[in-house]
Amino acid sequence: MTVDSLNRFAAQKLEQLTATSLHRKLVPTRALTAGVVHRDDRELVSFASNDYLGLCRHRETTAANLAATRAAGTGSGASRHVTGEHPLYGKLERALAAFKGTEDAVVFGSGYLANIGIVPALIGRDDLIVIDELCHSCLYAGATLARAKVVTFEHNDASSAAALIDRHRANHPRCLILTEGVFSMDGDRAPLRDLLDIAARTDAWLMVDDAHGVGVVENGRGSVIDNGRPLAIPLQMGTLSKAVGAYGGYLCTSRDVADLIRNRARSLIYTTALPPGVLAAALKGIEIIASDAELVAKPLENAQRFAALCALPPPQSAIVPILLETPERALEASRQLEQQGYLAVAIRPPTVPEGTARLRCAFSATHTLEQVEGLAAAMTQVLATL
Ligand SMILES: Cc1ncc(COP(=O)(O)O)c(C=O)c1O
Incomplete structure (x- = not known):
């Protein structure tokens, strides 16, 4: 049994979060590899995991x-x-x-x-x-x-x-x-x-x-x-x-x-x-x-390949942000990419400062060239529609 004022407090806070596109929902997602997940009865190529080397499922x-x-x-x-x-x-x-x-x-x-x-x-x-x-x-x-x-x-x-x-x-x-x-x-x-x-x-x-x-x-x-x-x-x-x-x-x-x-x-x-x-x-x-020098070189190589295809500055790590300013734009870009089979998560305040909502693309050694190039093509197309 919860107290009424407590529930009212929670409901009010949630309303504010929803009104500003900052409400977060946990979506059941099963990782099949570091770069492929199963979500809502679909397989998506994922650029959302920090399992940079695929060691979570390594033999x-x-x-x-x-x-x-x-x-x-x-x-x-x-x-x-x-x-x-x-x-x-x-x-x-x-x-x-x-x-x-x-x-x-x-x-x-x-x-x-x-x-x-x-x-x-x-x-x-x-x-x-x-x-x-x-x-x-x-x-x-x-x-x-x-x-x-x-x-x-x-x-x-x-x-x-x-x-x-x-x-x-x-x-x-x-x-x-x-x-x-x-x-x-x-x-x-x-x-x-x-x-x-x-x-x-x-x-x-x-x-x-x-x-x-x-x-x-x-x-x-x-x-x-x-x-x-x-x-x-x-x-x-x-x-x-x-x-x-x-x-x-x-x-x-x-x-x-x-x-x-x-x-x-x-x-x-x-x-x-x-x-x-x-x-x-x-x-x-x-x-x-x-x-394993070959394995640890791969995430950065994949990030660099993606950045070059999207005409972004060369990345210094496996993380490539796509800055979209508002939570609404970041969510829309993420939604459109998901429709095309790619998972790139929208990162919104307070995780990042106001005005810097973004897609965060994280590259893994397990991504194939085809997957990286597929994301770049989809990203270019989605960004042109925003
Ligand atoms: C820079 C940084 N430090 C610390 C952490 C927390 O690490 P862990 O996920 O092991 O709690 C994270 C994870 O998001 C991070 O990005």
Whole structure:
């Protein structure tokens, strides 16, 4: 039984969302591969998944998941600090640290949980957070939980970050700079070397969320690689839920910071550990990314092919946005593409800023040339009708 005022509140909010084309509906969709889904009794070629390498359904990740599940069951039963610390955690953390060239790594239940745990474990009420204006919602959530002073810098503008740090740094004992390596809705890469220089000059700590970089850019090693060499970024966060093909999040960092995070991050301590099958699949996913250069090159090649056919600037990642300004135009474009057999999701505020609603096309290693060229032709035709 719900209270009348509660239902009225919900109905009013929903009305507002519907009136502004911002109401979202969950549509049952079964992925057949990373690039093909089954929805409403139809097969659609999908450009909506972050399974950039097709590892969610890869023979080896699936086999690893099944073997661990058969051996250890479907759940972990408790938090990592209680009895959930399956030996696969240590194996996966060592593999992640080796992959990133850091001393240690810490695995979380998801990328979202990682960000809302890491930031407040390191930064408090008296401190300063300087964050790119287009950062993902969970980095902002982490910043809010830290209760620090939060200032936003202009997207990918290192001089804007520097100016803010110069203005505020002296009033705060610690300063954290937050950015994404590859931006989730724009697909562009952050100026990490410049941000690292600023961090060094101002004694700030740089944290990079590379959810969309690992497995895709720089031979799959992610956006912290600069001219073939890793940048010494002290806090390298990522997710196991996208290119890696499993589920979970992680932080690659120094031994001491990792130890502190295991002791202080509430979203690691007060939540049930990941199921062993998920850890095993993630471990296999990292192994594949580290060893299959041909596979990790494909998402970017597909994105580049699409962009060239649509006369768009060359993409820096597997994500290509088609900016359409209003939610109505984005929804209409998505609807027309779906009629032609393509799934490209409309992304609307508050996920992206007002006036920048878009289609977000995400390319996978599993897309064929024919599928990519088909989307480009359909997109060109749909955009001409809007
Ligand atoms: C930049 C970024 N960070 C973090 C996350 C959250 O990761 P997860 O899906 O593993 O919770 C996402 C996912 O949408 C993301 O795009």
